[in-house]
Amino acid sequence: MWWSNLFENMSPQSFVNFSFLPKYTVFFTQGVVYTLLLAIVSVALAVIPALLLALMRLSKKKLVKGISGAYIAVFRSTPLLVQLSIIYFGLFGVIQIPRVVLFDFIDLSRFIPGVVALALNSSAYVAEIFRAGILAVDVGQTEAARSLGMTNWQSMRLVVLPQAIKNILPALANEVVTMVKESSICSMLGMAELMFGAKTVASSTYITLSPYVMAALIYFAINYPASKVIEAIERRMRRGDKR
Amino acid sequence: MATNDKLISVQHLVKEYNQGEVVALNDCNLELGKGEVVAIIGPSGSGKSTLLRSLNLLETPSRGAIYFEGVNLADKSVDINLHRQKMGMVFQHFNLFPHKTVLQNIVMAPVTLKLKNKAGAEAQAYQLLDRIGLRDKANEYPNMLSGGQKQRIAIVRALAMDPEVMLFDEPTSALDPEMVGEVLDLMRDLAKEGITMVVVTHEMGFAREVASRVVFMTDGSIREENTPSELFDHPQDPRLQDFLSKVL
Numbered sequence: 001m002w003w004s005n006l007f008e009n010m011s012p013q014s015f016v017n018f019s020f021l022p023k024y025t026v027f028f029t030q031g032v033v034y035t036l037l038l039a040i041v042s043v044a045l046a047v048i049p050a051l052l053l054a055l056m057r058l059s060k061k062k063l064v065k066g067i068s069g070a071y072i073a074v075f076r077s078t079p080l081l082v083q084l085s086i087i088y089f090g091l092f093g094v095i096q097i098p099r100v101v102l103f104d105f106i107d108l109s110r111f112i113p114g115v116v117a118l119a120l121n122s123s124a125y126v127a128e129i130f131r132a133g134i135l136a137v138d139v140g141q142t143e144a145a146r147s148l149g150m151t152n153w154q155s156m157r158l159v160v161l162p163q164a165i166k167n168i169l170p171a172l173a174n175e176v177v178t179m180v181k182e183s184s185i186c187s188m189l190g191m192a193e194l195m196f197g198a199k200t201v202a203s204s205t206y207i208t209l210s211p212y213v214m215a216a217l218i219y220f221a222i223n224y225p226a227s228k229v230i231e232a233i234e235r236r237m238r239r240g241d242k243r
Numbered sequence: 244m245a246t247n248d249k250l251i252s253v254q255h256l257v258k259e260y261n262q263g264e265v266v267a268l269n270d271c272n273l274e275l276g277k278g279e280v281v282a283i284i285g286p287s288g289s290g291k292s293t294l295l296r297s298l299n300l301l302e303t304p305s306r307g308a309i310y311f312e313g314v315n316l317a318d319k320s321v322d323i324n325l326h327r328q329k330m331g332m333v334f335q336h337f338n339l340f341p342h343k344t345v346l347q348n349i350v351m352a353p354v355t356l357k358l359k360n361k362a363g364a365e366a367q368a369y370q371l372l373d374r375i376g377l378r379d380k381a382n383e384y385p386n387m388l389s390g391g392q393k394q395r396i397a398i399v400r401a402l403a404m405d406p407e408v409m410l411f412d413e414p415t416s417a418l419d420p421e422m423v424g425e426v427l428d429l430m431r432d433l434a435k436e437g438i439t440m441v442v443v444t445h446e447m448g449f450a451r452e453v454a455s456r457v458v459f460m461t462d463g464s465i466r467e468e469n470t471p472s473e474l475f476d477h478p479q480d481p482r483l484q485d486f487l488s489k490v491l
Contacts, residue, residue, distance in 0.1 A: 143301055144338035144397075148352035148404060149328030158351060162342050 017210040024201045024211075030105045031197030032218055037106070038186060038193055039179035042118035043172065049123040054130035055156070068127070075124035080117075081185050087117040088189050105192050114186045118179060126175055133167035134160055170234040177223050177230070184219075194218060249310070250408060250439055251275040251298060256307035258293055258463075267293045268304070269463040275408070280440045282450035282471075285460035286486055291443040294460065295412050298441065299323075299330045312407070328356060331401030335413040337393040339385040339400070345372070346381040349400045364403065371399040375429060391422030395429055402433075409433065411442040447490055451475050459483045 056068035075083065092113040100108045137160050145155030187196035198215035202208055251274070258268035268290050275281055283291045296302040298309060300316055300323050309316045311326055340348050349371065350364040359367070372378040375395045385393055394414055401409060411430065415423045427449050434440060434453045444450055450457050451471045459467040459474065459482075467480045475491075478484045 138338075140334060140336055140338040141340065144332075144334060144340070145352075146324075147299055147301065147327055147330070147332035148401070149324050149326075149356055150352055151324055154355055158355060159340055163340075 015209060015213055017207055018214065020201050020205045020207055020211065021214075024205065027197035027201050028194065028214060028218060030192060031194035031215075032222075033103075034106060034111075034191065034193040035180060035183055035195075036222075038111070038114060038118060038183040038191070039176050042115045042183075043122050043126070043176045043179055045115065045119035046122035046126045046175075047172075049119075050126035051130055053123060053127035054134060057127065057131050058134060072124045072127055075121050080121055080182055081188060083121055084114070084117040084185060084189060087120065088113045091116070107192070110189065110191045114183075114189065114191045118183060118186075121182075122175060122179060125178075126172065129168055129171040129175065130164070133164040133171070136167045137163045166237050170230050170237070173230045173233075174227065177226050180223055181219060248276070249274045250277050250279075250312065251441075252308075252310040253294075253298070254308045254310070256294070256297060256309065257305045258290075258297060258302060259305040267302075267463050268297065271307075271460075271463075271465050273458065273465065273468075275439065275441065277407075277439055278437045279456060280434045280442065280454045281456050281458060282454035283441065283443045283458045283460060284445070284447065284450055284486075289460045290463040291460050292412050293463075295410055295441060295443045298408075298410055299327050299332060301332075328352075328358070328404055329407040331398075331404055331406035331409045333394070333398050333401055333409065333411045333414045335417050337385075337390070337397045337417070339393055339397055341385050344382050344384055345377070345388075345396055348385070348396065349403045352400075353403055358404070367403060368399075371402060372396075375399060389422060390418045391425045394418065394422075394426045398426075398429060398433075408439040408441065411440065411444070413443050413445065415444070415446060445490070447475070447487075459486070461486070 053068045053071060056064045057072070059065050059068075097109040097112050102108065102111075134156075141159050141163065142155055145159040146152070150158070183193055184195035186193055187199060190196070194215050198211040201211040201214075205211070253271055253273040256268055256271040256273075257266070259266050271290075271294055273281075273294070283295065285291050293302055297304050298311075298316075300309075304317050307317065311330070314321060314326065316323060316326055339345075340351070343351065346365065346368055349368040350359075350361065353359040353364045353367075354361050369378060369381065372381055375398075377392060377396065380388060380392065380396075385396070388396070398409075398414075414430070415426050418426065423446070427446065430440070430442070430449070431453050442450070442454070454471050457469060457471050457474045458465055459478075459480065461482050467474060467478065467483050474483070475487065478487055
């Protein structure tokens, strides 16, 4: 039968053939560290530009608003892999990063372009998170601050942002979870993160499926508990919100 | 300029939305001298709040002038923040800062704007809290307070800026009935002290008793303006007569 071969390839053993493990464990452990660094550092780097983009988006000046809107539109409407390739080969074809290797497996000449690309992409999404968080604060708060003579920025900094932050933080944590997954695309450009580790193991051992199953298990083991914790925190915050 | 010695002079003020499709204020003129208490009454949607909020430019006028201490606030080159410091405003929904304590609410603006140092602002805040009998709430957060307490603290927060005029936007409309009295009492005291006030209100008793002048608005226009006794006892405008027959 034509499908007998298919079943042979998809046997239960091929899913859980972890015979590569003791020897190749390091690819996964280093891969996880690389992945987490990519996700956390890029979202952290995205925070300041994102705040700027959000404030620009909320500005009354058409030009300022337009620039920010265009940036957000471009980064949200093109694939991350395309952005990554353009930044990697374009921007960092011009700016050469020296080949410095940290902890024996993080090659900065690849890591930095990757982080920059992810951060630029993430800032478009985080900007929308900030914007929504700011808009969720009652406009009466701004009016009260402004009526006391405080400037736009003073009322934003002292009154609106401290209240917006509790809408923003959980969404920001979710963005890290998203980035843990999305950063797998960096394997396409040779960054030694988790997906790249799985790919390397698969091609060196000729075990085609199980390394990816292993990677999936690790991604899940990180993201599922993380999103559950975020959910719980969100629920707690909402309860403390009754004023 | 034709501002004479008035504290506030509103001249031919127009506020339009959607390129003139909706006219919220239609050629409003209003003068306010130091120490005066002006009550603005009228049916809902008549433009009372819009007029009040135009005075400190929370609403930007479409046309016309608002002179405050001789300066036209509607002029785009004016730094409105400087003038707002001298115009206290009290809102229907209090708008206390929920993430700050009562004390921090009161001292935030004077300290941030460097009008007072922290110690001076706090000393004044405690004095103001003493006056309204809420010193013991200084370190509480607003969500621990009743509506009446919140509104009295909002009034005190505005007073901490030592304003030239206090603007009240329906200050008792969001309160439970049993708390209206404590807020009106405080406002009555302020009026007696000679603080200049503009009050948008549905409390006709308060307007009659405390105001030196009452302004009746409907459909974005000021229809009648008089002393409380004249306006309430001998209303001229038919719309005012109709309005009073419904609310009194």
